[in-house]
Amino acid sequence: MKRILFLLACVTTVAVAQKKNDKEDAIIRKHAVQSFHDLEEILRIPNDAHFPKDIEKNIRWCESAFAKRGFATKRLETPTVPLLMAERKAKKPVKTVLVYLQIDGQPVDSSKWFQESPWTPTLKEQSADGAWKAINYGQLYENINPDWRIFARSTSDSKGAAIAFLAALDAMQEAKIEPNYNIKVIMDFEEELGSPRLLEAVKKYQTDLASDMFIIFDGPRHVSNQPTLSFGARGICDITITTYGPRQPVHSGNYGNYTPNPAMRLSQLLASMKDEDGRVTIPGFYDGTTLTEKEKEILKQVPDDENEINKFLGIAEPDKVGGSFQESLQYPTLNIRGLNSLYVGAKARTLIPAEAVAELDIRLVPTSDPDKLIGLVRSHIEKQGYHILDKEPTEEERMKYPRLASFQSSVSYLAFQTPFDSEVGLWLNRAMTNAFGKEPIRIRTAGGSIPISPFVITLGVPAVGVPIVNADNNQHAPNENIRVGNYIDGVKTFYYILKEKL
Structure with a gap:
């Protein structure tokens, strides 16, 4: 009898947990869908850092968006355009987490885009012949196909991640969940220029930016499109x-x-x-x-299909700098x-x-x-x-x-690299596992470069990247896009990170 009661209790616990997860997933999806309006709005604002007047419009948009969500904002002035910091304090914080968002984008050649303008977000569906055909953006508020894509400059690099983060904050509010840590957000408006003023700004505003760990909402997932954590960048x-x-x-x-x-x-x-x-x-x-045998074993855990990578790139064989794709990135x-x-x-x-x-x-x-x-x-x-x-x-x-x-x-x-077993690494791994029911792919070093070393070195904090966008997003190129399913997964990712206790 005791065994039967125990089994019934277990089944009840699982059922309650599943019901709670279903409710949370519904809240996440609701706010992801609602946020397509904000995404469309900010994508319409040109963000080439060579044009400070356009950047000012982006800064004002971000100031308003974060203020609506209870953040205090502050411009960190530099000789050119400012960084923007937003801060929201917890009631009983155990830590302070600093989040990095990139808002500027690459220059565009409008003649190479297959739509009216790179600044006009366009929803597209892939036809049988592989071509992308425009459909009504309003369909995003109805029955969503996760394989649809939104085409515009900075959808993936990286306004998409910024708006997904805002949507996750909105979902948290409806779910009545409060992080047990302070949140600071730093927004970079010159990343595509190499963030030339960032190092001096981090030194100047070191007290404002003081934190215990640093997470970067930027970059593409692993090519398999599975949830990914990136522990370094070149x-x-x-x-x-x-x-x-x-x-x-x-x-x-x-x-x-x-x-x-x-x-x-x-x-x-x-x-x-x-x-x-x-x-x-x-x-x-x-x-x-040099790579040790232990490091090579870590790299082998990444599920790369190099034949698929070569097919995606359109090459018969790769260069031979490393013994594998992951080794080449080191x-x-x-x-x-x-x-x-x-x-x-x-x-x-x-x-x-x-x-x-x-x-x-x-x-x-x-x-x-x-x-x-x-x-x-x-x-x-x-x-x-x-x-x-x-x-x-x-x-x-x-x-x-x-x-x-x-x-x-x-x-x-400079480059940065954070150990897998660091506090921030273990925390994010728990959050991602809870979100998707399996551990994320952990990348030792991403191939691309992001301006993180000034924070790591000056603030003395460990950093980990949380990429959400599809790898085939045409980043920096004409016809940049974000897969709708990746965007919604991004909202879910950030929600579970905000929810995970430190």
């Missing part, structure tokens, strides 16, 4: 190299075989920096970056992100160009010293016989040096 620095030829473009027939071509020389110079497997050949570039990169000389296509001319320009970026890992890596690249160029300048050559320099190149560089921010 930093970034950039280099601009310009090689010089004749003073002005000259006729390739009249002066070919006599006048050195700066585009050809730049091509040869860049090719000398890597081998055919994609590994950087500059001595010392990978110094200090090394610094040297990437050509842009090349320019003269004309192509219909505008092509029979000319020898006057100069050629290469834009490079270096993705940094925790063991990387950016100044050292930049110095190694510069030294390599000198060893190829180039006299390096920091400006355009003078007439005297043109007559004196057979190989001329200018070299400019800058460091945006």
Whole structure:
């Protein structure tokens, strides 16, 4: 009899818990749907950080949105546009959690977008032939297809995450659940410019930003689209190299075989920096970056299907910097992100160009010293016989040096990495497990770069990323989008994080 009563009690407990979860899921979905209005509204505000007047409109929108939810807001002034901080205190806080949101976005080329405007959020459905067809945005308030997508600049990077967070706060209020920790939110409006003022701002406002842990609501999930936590991200620095030829473009027939071509020389110079497997050949570039067997085992736990990754990328085989996709993310990169000389296509001319320009970026890992890596690249160029300048050559320099190149560089921010078993890592893992019934995929280091190291270093806090968007979101490119199912899952993710006790 006792055993029967025990089993009945267990069944009753499970039923009550399931009923509670169903009720919470209904609240979450309700506020996710209602928030599509806010998402549409903020996506209509252009957010290219090159245009401060547009950024001011975004700041005001965020000030209003957070004030409506009981947050006190404060502008953290910088020499350009401010950061925006929002704070809401708990009744009996045990900790303070700092949340990072990115509000600015990449510049757009409207001619490459398959819709009226990148600033007009457009709901689309994929047809049988794979094309995305526009449908009425109002359908989001009716029967939702999770595979629909909303197309607009910053849907995924990263206004979508910001609005999902606001929706989660609204759902928490209806559910009458209060976090047992203070919430501080820092909003960045220059992330796509490399957050050039962030480090000094964090130092200046260190007291305002003081916290115990730091979570980043940004980035895409693992390519499998399963719930994901990211425990690190690479930093970034950039280099601009310009090689010089004749003073002005000259006729390739009249002066070919006599006048050195700066585009050809730049091509040869860049090719000398890597081998055919994609590994950087500059001595010392990978110094200090080694993977232990234990670390390799951790990386193997990520369920990558490299055949699917290759199919998604449209490549037959990858570079061989690491032994796997995850291993490749643990090394610094040297990437050509842009090349320019003269004309192509219909505008092509029979000319020898006057100069050629290469834009490079270096993705940094925790063991990387950016100044050292930049110095190694510069030294390599000198060893190829180039006299390096920091400006355009003078007439005297043109007559004196057979190989001329200018070299400019800058460091945006460093890499960071947080242990899986850190307090913030274990807390987020619990929250995600409760939300989705299984542990999230845990990524040791994400491939992209986010400006987190100033917070980690200056505030002395551990940081973990909570990405929610679909990996195939066209981030930074034309036709950026967010999958509707990912957005709703994002609201659920943030709700369970807010709910989880510290």
